[in-house]
Amino acid sequence: MIKLLHAEKNGLRGVMTVPGDKSISHRALMFGAIADGVTEIENFLTSDDVLHTMGVFKNLGVEIWHEGTNVRITGQGINHFVKPEKPLDMGNSGTSTRLLMGLLSRLPFDMQLIGDQSLSKRPMKRVRQPLALMGAKISLSENETLPGTIHANDHLSGITYDMPIASAQVKSAILLAGMQAEGETKIIEKIASRDHTERMLRQFGGEITSKNGVITVSKQPKLIGQKISVPSDISSAAFFIVAGLITPNSKLTIKNVGINPTRDGVLQLLKRMGAEILITEITTSGEPLADITVHAQNLNGINITSRDIPSAVDELPIIALAATQATGDTVITGAEELRVKETDRIATVISELTKIGADIDALPDGMIIHGGTPLRVPEESALLDSHGDHRIGMMNAIAALITAGDVVLTGEDAISVSYPGFLEDLSRVMV
Template identity: 50%
Template sequence: MKQLTHNRTGLKGNLLVPGDKSISHRSIMFGAIANGTTTVTNFLMGQDCLCTIACFRKLGVSIEEEAHQIIIEGKGFEGLQEPTDVLDVGNSGTTIRLLLGILAGRPFHATLIGDHSIGKRPMTRVTVPLAKMGAKIDGRQNGEFTPLSIRGGELSGMNYSLPVASAQVKSSLLFAGLQGKGKTTLVEKEKTRDHTERMIKQFGGQITEDGLTIHIEGGQSLKGTSIQVPGDISSAAFFLVAAAIVPDSEITLKNVGLNPTRTGILEVLEQMGANMEIIPTDADSCEPVGDIVIRYSKLTATTIQGEIIPKLIDELPIIALLATAAEGKTIIRDAQELKVKETNRIDTVVHELKKLGANIEATEDGMIIRGGQGLHGANVSSHGDHRIGMMLAIASLVSNEPVYLEGEEAISVSYPTFFADLQQIMK
């Protein structure tokens, strides 16, 4: 159990947050299925992304680290080989769902497993449409849960309306669509993060987007390229909130990804009255990037709902903490997807913040937080969820008593240097 620093003032300094987790995952996957060499700079060396590397090595792909770059020698879809061992995705939902889309078109068998958390996450949202395209997939409860067994083969394009707003499901079907015969058309419920669409273009592929409708032709061949991974805005979010709620703070976060499908946290901070400046910068990347300067300020409550939810789904735990420092009642709605993350994040956030004295309650699709009342010390737990762990560490900064965190090792999934970076701005 780790004792966390509490009741801080004056967080100061510049931070370069780790590379974007979503883009790091996809860089390995696209590099593996492209022809030729792909180099990746600022790759996130977190446990989730290392699981993706391990899985593709088992599929016969050469992936090496040289001079702070990841070098991938891709041989196209056809170069992937049947694994002789199970593919262990660890704690990574992105790895398993997107990998299923790639394996769906490969004429061999593979078995995918993960940790206890992955074993509880729903997979039929991916396996059912992939089966409609022609893949043979089975698993516990008719393919709902891991372990999953997949035998890929010849796929056919299809028209499909996604029943949930999920970039993982969309991306999995786009990987399958790249291998299918004919055109695949996907219709989203709401716009979700578009890193896969951008990367298809970066690797020389063709994809058409019209509002919420996406078209992709099968049989495409991709070409290796160079990728500069921007800083992860989901990781930056913890320090954005820290500076906003800890008195006398000013932090600059450098080279942060500003993809408009991911910047919901910035919109919420603006709605609450945060003192923030966004400075776009030029970078060798297909993703927009910039620096964010944020200072402590008085905050007011807001309502978070509707189409913004997919743009900040991973940030909602830290936004809940942000709301405890805002005057008034903050309402979060339409966030049912929080229930099927690494934990049921609605229940877990409410349970842990209540321990610290927050006035917060769970609803069927979100939370209600009454802010401005302060936090106190307690023994808290990450429940094995990296984002819950980081949220509680930031909460300790505004607690008037010590906070003790159980399960801090979960944070390494997405942010191995989190505590070192936190110490850097506390000096």
């Protein structure tokens, strides 16, 4: 339990760098582990989620050296994985679980998957079902959640799969299985989801095509170890971007942020709300990068629909906070996916922000945020809760900056799932 900071009159100011991208750090570990030769990763995110992915590969016999934000993987290909001596612990990481269900679905031994209490409530049927069509043998609990077992299997077949929802995790699980399957695997996306898996497969020497919403992959030849520079995570940067927009007298620059067009939804939504955001692009051969500069300014309410969700789903809690300070209402619909994140993020966003005066109505698939609401504690202090969800914990910390009165946060340890050092970085830009 900690007392959160309130912004001083001079606001937030400075130049900063947020940690490496979580999604890309996960995938760099995975591809490095199945490639031949050495993969070196710099600006690796040392968060709880990604370290659980690293632990899985160590348990599968992969040699991994790690110091600070640098990682070196000595890969020998997926056929050299060894049977783990204990269950593979996914911690709180849905990305680890869902992607590895696909990647490990053609190994000659059983592997048990376990997770923490929160992860063990999250749905895995959406991944198990298409993988089963490919021949994977995966059993889950009665509720289609962890714990589960990936059973020994020596054959996968390509399928054509029409994605019922936009999900990069489900798509990636199918692609990682399709890389090992006989015949072609085709995925049909009505709405594009983040494409880090496709980009990284190409970087490691693999072949994959994407045209008119159809992604096609076949059994891959040998992948080769690479040097990977992980961009700063736009999902982490989003908290400081919004903080700079809604905290009076602020001006912040966040360096080297990944602006992959399948991930930059938070920037597009904020621009639609009227935000002036300076994006200074950086020339790179990998993921697109930019320095992002924001200053305090007025925002307007907007409608956010299902087409906006895939590229901004992780940023919707902090967008909701921004909307409380906008002129007019912001209506979010088509965001059912928020209900099955680390928490029910529709419920927890509303629960926490209304404690400090926000006016928000719940919808089955989203919320209506009534803007222009000054945030203040109802009595001497307010006790906010992360609910064990890193993004809710960070949202609460940014909300406290502009809340009149003392705000205390419980469950702050959850923030380390994606951003160790977040509160320290926030204190550094307080003038």
